Amino acid sequence: MYNYIQHYINGQWVDSTGNEKIDVINPATEEKIGEISSGTKEDLDKAVKAARAAFPAFSQTTKEERAALLDRIADEYEKRKNKFIEIIIAELGSPVTFTTNVQYQMGLNHFRTAAKLVRDFEFTEKRENSLVQKDAIGVAGLITPWNFPTNQVSTKLASAFAAGSTVVLKPSEETPFAAMLLTEAMEAAGVPEGVFNLVTGTGDTIGNGISSHPDIDFVSFTGSGKVGTKIMENAAPDIKKVALELGGKSPIIVLDDTDIDYAAKKAISNIAGNTGQVCTAGTRAIVPESIHDDFIEAIKRHLSEFPIGDPKDESTFTGPQVSEKQWNTVQDYIQTGIDSDATLVAGGTGKPEGLETGYYSKLTVFTDVKPEDKIAQEEIFGPVLSVITYKDLDEAIDIANGTIYGLAGYVIGNNPDTLTHVAKSLRSGRITVNDGQSDFTAPFGGYKQSGIGREWGDYGIEEFLEVKTITGLPS
Template sequence: MREYLKFYIDGQWVDPVALKTLDVENPATETVAGRIALGSAADVDKAVTAARKAFPAWSQTTREERIELMNRMLAEYQKRLGDLAEAVTEEMGAPAYLAQRAQAPTGLGHLSAAIDVLKDFKFEDDRGSTMIVKEPVGVCGFITPWNWPLNQIVCKVAPAIATGCTMVLKPSEVAPFSGQIFAEIMHAAGVPAGVFNLVHGDGPTVGAALSSHPGVDMVSFTGSTRAGIEVAKNAAPTVKRVHQELGGKSPNIILDDSVLAKSVARGVTAMMTNSGQSCNAPTRMLVPAARMDEAITAARAAAAEITVGDPNGNTKLGPVASRIQWDKIQRLIQVGVDEGATLVIGGPGRPEGLETGHYVKPTVFANVTNQMTIAREEIFGPVLSILGYDSLDQAIAVGNDTEYGLAAYVNGEDLETARAVARRLRAGQVSINGAYDQNAPFGGYKMSGNGREWGDYAFHEFLETKAMPGYAPKAAAE
């Protein structure tokens, strides 16, 4: 059993100010997998103090010094790739194949991308006699979720390190093991004391202390819209920068063409990956109403192939992350039934033969209207809603009829039509025919948050802009 009872502050593993522990559950077995210490406002204050002390020196390091450090981080991360994958499977139930091929490697991808961006990033710009400089925002507070824990940690930490910021990380208390190992990676890489700090804890205590702390210049939060609103409220009195990547209810518009069945199957697979626990999951599939029966047949066949079970086995879906999540998903599946949606496959209860563990049946509803609860609320489980449309104009209107705007999807063989539809969808990222780009900016419209992560767009979130009129270029001054 894992025991992580120290925090990483100012380059050292230190005891909490007052020890309070939390048991961490393995969602596949419903047994205790480990214990962590829960931090307090006093622990946050120590970590922020360390980050503030380290900022003046770290913010003045050269591009080359930061690249050298990040290359060491990359090397240490590669050494621990297997440990990270095992931790993710244990703490939040990701199947071993997904943890090994996606969950853990996504951190490598963000680190590599940040190094590449840093090599050529323009921090200064001469505009006549005015010099415009991009400078690090300062001390950053990071509050990260349990569903893609390493993705969300590294896509914040990497650009923050690259731009000269210092930071305090609070990983999710539901999935803290991977965050702990990441802190060990940072230490092994020789990150200067105070540049990176980690305090475990819950949202109402450590999260609130971090987002409200006057010594924190920016807070970056990934999680639910409800929690994101609380973070913004906590941050408001100190007028710190707030960056948020929040919930989603992403539409997936299937074009009326000869590859409809293939597009539907792709949409089902994408929706069910990670047990549906992705903020950008294509949860609302829009298909031509006249071809609803065809879509139902294709969706049922695709969902029937998705195996559920022990994440350390060969199954495609593991459990959802917690009993709280399982209860919420079960409630919303029942609401879908009660509100009259057609249950195509799946439904309430655990899959047959799985009496222990937070397992959910891959569930597909059809003939859903956009006013139904399952089309409005973020379920965050393996539950797909299929809606019919009579025209592309209607499909786009329905796709945009949501309080969210994180992601959207268009699938079909006519690329020009797909492009035209993508341009009209109000979302931060619109994927065409399953395309994926880890360097593309990621973030949302509306209640899905503000700001962008990934690639060069992430750098700007961690930079202040300073204008210096009269700072004439050398040639002009002479």
């Protein structure tokens, strides 16, 4: 059991002013692994007050001082590597190999990248007869999701600290313990009192409280479109700045000159990784009619290479859904696909054989999916792939761009000119061509209803800044 029932406010672990608790469940065992306090408005007010009091001094620190702080946080983060991996496996059900190589590592990379970039970041810029100055925005409210418990928290914190902003963090109540462990790392790294504050609790109380709080200047949220809309509504009366990283329904455009086995494995890995609980997951494989049958056969051949099972087993590729609620949502979408005119190639409803305990879903693949079908339009957030065919590239691009989302996209093929044309034609914030690797200095965010603003690298730092123009200064 994990004993993290306090909030972290003004440099101290403190009891909640309320008595309600929220259970945290291991999705692989369906057993309780701990609980957190369901924070109150009073708890949030104390955290915001602490962040507001700490802001003047912290915002005036030098960028070298903030870079050194980020490096110390990263050092303390690394010291807790095994504990981070243990906690993420337990609270999310993320397989150990994925947790080690992706979940843990991404969180570390954001702190190291921000520390490096802020040292060379220009906070002032001379124009013709003006000085442009970039100031820390103030108190930032951070609301993070459950699917990447260190990555999403770390990218926001690293950018905020680099900019000189103080923060109040609300981690997901489903996977809160990684954020609690990160808090211990920041405490050990010497983050000044009030610069970082953490309040656990529900979205209704703490999430809505952050986005509507008059003393919070900026809200950075990652999660669903529905909640993103509510945050914008809450922030509107104060004209509060908002950054939103929301959903996705990312396409994988397979070109006709590709290696079909390679493309099939790429498509499966997109839905199998993190159990499909990835906002950038390529969940629509858009395939030429001429190679469709071969592609489906390749999918069938390679599915067994992505085993589902115990997340503590190093051979496991896919773990459980995060919760019973999420499992039920995925099952409903799978049934919707079965009830449509689509053809079920693999998987289906129910749990995989031998995995009756735990919120496990089958790797599920549909073909003969129409671009307008519900399973091809809505974010499922589970291990479900829709295969859609196209006649020519213009049609493929139209299908790819034909959703309300625009977070990510993938292009698989060999012809450089075609790859470039398709990548530049997709209306999405991040495009991966073949084996392109994540660049932590490059911006992350989406078009359309996938969000507002950017995270990662210097673009992430910019979100936590206000721009001031000064004219008429003595020369």
